[in-house]
Amino acid sequence: MKGNEAMAEAAIQAGCRHFFGYPITPQTELSAYMAKKMPKIGGTFLQAESEIAAINMVLGAASAGVRAMTSSSSPGISLKSEGVSYIAGSDLPCVLINVQRGGPGLGGIQPSQADYWQATKALGHGDYQLLVFAPSTVQEMVSLIFKAFDKADEYRMPAMILADGMLGQMMEPVEFPEKAEVAKVEKPWATNGHQGKRAHNVVNSLYLQAPELEKHVVERFKRYDIVKANEVMVENYKMEDAEVAVVTYGATSRIVKSAVNSARALGIKVGCIRPITLWPFPEKEIAAAADKVQKFLCVEMSMGQMVEDVRLAVNGKKPVEFFGRTGGVIPTPAEVLEQIKKLAGK
């Protein structure tokens, strides 16, 4: 299955019955899959008139307490940013998918990871965070979709799957659970009709009294602290005796692992740390590694974005170098191996 199709199927199995989208390469197969499947299972597939409309439809559906999703690629995600901020400000759960392509502007359509800052720091205005999951295989795309819906509901916040054109377009074997386990989360806040049995629920992100707004934001950040304490996901690959740690995520981590294996064959003690959640970022895990390894290398398909979070976590204890390709160019294992050799002094 293609990564894009696998994410769509996983969302359906996770109970998503409301999808709003607008086509864009390289994510279009996801929308196409939804268009085919949703009508057959009594769900909603709606191709909106724009990305902005689609995200606001997600806001509406999420307000009613149902599992809703939208997907796009980089320029389309920028268009959605206002709606995402409103969703976060209204404490609504939803799942967003970004199958990244090269930027800025319309950029290109080849794979990229240049939206890390956007996803983890500033997808829209205001004090807020998204849960950001970064899969590296088609199988992981499936498991993280389930997780994204569950965690979004649990913490009442939007969750993003940050993928890229390579993962979206590639086919790999993938297994779906025989019976999907979906967390049942009560949503007493949902605006789904009170039938005269309870007070009105209100979904809102506008608070004109400053102290009241501050109170809401501070409460939200208390929830973020719980997320940070409980939801960090990270993979350590061949880190046991590593002297060089390569920090990388998503599709790039596959290339890095190939390079790590080649370097190991040359006798270089190198491993890989792969954040699976980009927010919350595995800062403790990287800080702990800084006490063990001699050097860090961060590899991304960008000019260097996650590397800033790595440097913050390492906090000056060890040097952190960066290697990246951008604009849709995919680094090769040989290029990464060269960087590892240079760092290891071989």
Add this chain to the structure above:
Amino acid sequence: MKTLNTILAGFGGQGILFAGKVMAYAGLIDEKEISWLPSYGPEMRGGTANCSICISDEPIGSPLVVNPNVLGVMNTPSYDKFIDSVEAGGVVVVDSTLISQKCNRTDITVYYIEATALADEKGFHGLANMIILGKLLKETRFASMDAVKKSLAKCVPPKKAQLIESNLAAIELGMSL
């Protein structure tokens, strides 16, 4: 089994991506680790099309093949683009109806077959891709014959099920070359 990093390349419309899918699914049916990655975007609109297929006993690292050890090419631009990137010891199958060049590398094995001419001659119009795939199957044993048969049944859409037989016959023709 040695890891096979394959590139199939040609014009859009020759069934390059389809041939790659048949190959990948066959590997999957043989319980190998596999990946299939298409070139996508402006390249597809009448220009060159290619895909990377990895079949391995180990988890696949980069699904993007840069230095293939198996190459099937069906047009001149793709031949020019990829022939020098083939790993030493690699296997190349060239559709010599459409590609007139001959390779002077001595560290790789190149088979020239008149796939497009043969397809037209034997009534397999549009199935030159399967003839190439058959030859690749013979020379690399990327999967078992049984898996290739099952893979075809899986990759050919139900609406076109009548084409499974001719696709298979074209693969067998390729294997006989």
